[in-house]
Amino acid sequence: MTSASFAELDALSTEELRERAFARAREHRDIGFFWSVFKHLPDSDDAASLDGAPNSVGPTVDEAVALWRELTGHGYGEQEPLLRAAFIDYLQKA
Template sequence: MVEDLETLSSKELHDRAVERAMRHVDVGFLWRLLKAIPAAEAASGHPDQAEADISHLSAMLNELVHSGESDVADALRPLYLDYLRRSDA
């Protein structure tokens, strides 16, 4: 990829990674993202939300959709960067 991914916002990285995974039906990445969200929320100061996500699949799916927002996206940034870099290799 010609563009430097580091210059993108966490929201942009989220959008690109999730869009690519959906387009390529990359269930493996989406599952890794779902598993990483509770830890990212806890690291972002939302431990109550992280606990709820572990208990409820529907909450996790909702968080997948919103995992590109605010401090949670920042905590997931390394996951998005790794996925997008591997996808372009």
């Protein structure tokens, strides 16, 4: 499988990038990626109380992101450029 170019990925919305990166990380059981994203979310301490089994880290991070967005009514805030870069970088790795 050929990875997408930077321009192709950069044209996607942040949410689409997140969905693709999370799907890949779940497939590869890449807990390190989820943790790096989670700790960069605004107010991640509020979402840290989510409880999940170690084998369900993908859904737990998805739920943390959704919870934060629901509670604040915001996108990714000032962290969006950093998160977009992380998602694009992750998706470009073969």
